[in-house]
Amino acid sequence: MQTRTGKGHGKMKKLIFILLFAPLLAFASDAGIHLDKAPDRSGNLPALQNGAKVFVNYCMGCHGASFMRYNRLQELGLSDEQIKNNLIFSEAKVGDLMSIAMRPAEGKLWFGATPPDLTLVARARASENGTGADWLYTYLRGFYRDETRPTGWNNVAFDNVGMPHALWELQGQQVMGEDHKLVLAVPGTLQPEEYDALVADLVGFLQYMSEPVARTRQNVGIGVLLGLAVLFVFAYLLKREYWKDVH
Numbered sequence: 001m002q003t004r005t006g007k008g009h010g011k012m013k014k015l016i017f018i019l020l021f022a023p024l025l026a027f028a029s030d031a032g033i034h035l036d037k038a039p040d041r042s043g044n045l046p047a048l049q050n051g052a053k054v055f056v057n058y059c060m061g062c063h064g065a066s067f068m069r070y071n072r073l074q075e076l077g078l079s080d081e082q083i084k085n086n087l088i089f090s091e092a093k094v095g096d097l098m099s100i101a102m103r104p105a106e107g108k109l110w111f112g113a114t115p116p117d118l119t120l121v122a123r124a125r126a127s128e129n130g131t132g133a134d135w136l137y138t139y140l141r142g143f144y145r146d147e148t149r150p151t152g153w154n155n156v157a158f159d160n161v162g163m164p165h166a167l168w169e170l171q172g173q174q175v176m177g178e179d180h181k182l183v184l185a186v187p188g189t190l191q192p193e194e195y196d197a198l199v200a201d202l203v204g205f206l207q208y209m210s211e212p213v214a215r216t217r218q219n220v221g222i223g224v225l226l227g228l229a230v231l232f233v234f235a236y237l238l239k240r241e242y243w244k245d246v247h
Contacts (some may be wrong), residue, residue, distance in 0.1 A: 034138075049078060143168065
């Protein structure tokens with residue numbers, strides 16, 4: 001029987017693998033792909049809350065976020081009651097990890113590959129020609145119909161992708177035109193600009209989830225630089241006072 005300590009070591013090894021090797025794989029697979037610039041949703045709490053809602057409704061059927069706890073969403077302005085009533089559709093508690101019931105072996109059997117955990121996907125997908133947010137924004141808007149694929153879908157950012165288009169009802173069905181540009185053949189329930197905004201919210205949440213303390217880190221960094229600037233002024237004045245009589 002696997003102990004809790006053993007499970008913890010297994011998750012830690014998985015986390016280290018994602019941080020060290022996934023970016024290298026992304027570099028190899030994203031070379032030469034044009035990435036659209038993702039709108040910045042950092043600090044936009046309503047957008048991030050909507051992104052969390054989209055994530056749990058459309059992504060968590062197959063993808064977990066097993067390094068993130070539901071109660072961390074309090075940082076997005078949500079109460080425990082709001083999280084419990086609107087974002088948890090299982091027996092999980094607010095303090096639990098955002099994991100899923102599907103076993104990796106089942107995912108590999110159904111999709112040909114185990115659906116990856118998405119906690120750190122925004123960091124793992126950073127490439128030499130764009131950020132992880134740019135890649136995700138392009139990917140989630142880049143599905144098109146391809147009857148040669150087992151799922152009937154392909155993607156401009158991830159050729160021969162095994163994942164079906166989970167948001168197709170919202171976006172509609174795109175096809176690849178003769179000029180190698182995507183054309184919306186069957187409209188979805190959202191207008192294209194509405195779908196782009198929804199994807200931007202989702203990508204913003206994935207980016208937040210990959211580094212929840214990013215804004216805190218940036219603010220602390222700015223504070224440190226300002227403190228050093230003030231200290232430099234006093235250090236310079238002290239230096240002038242100390243050396244003024246030295247010839």
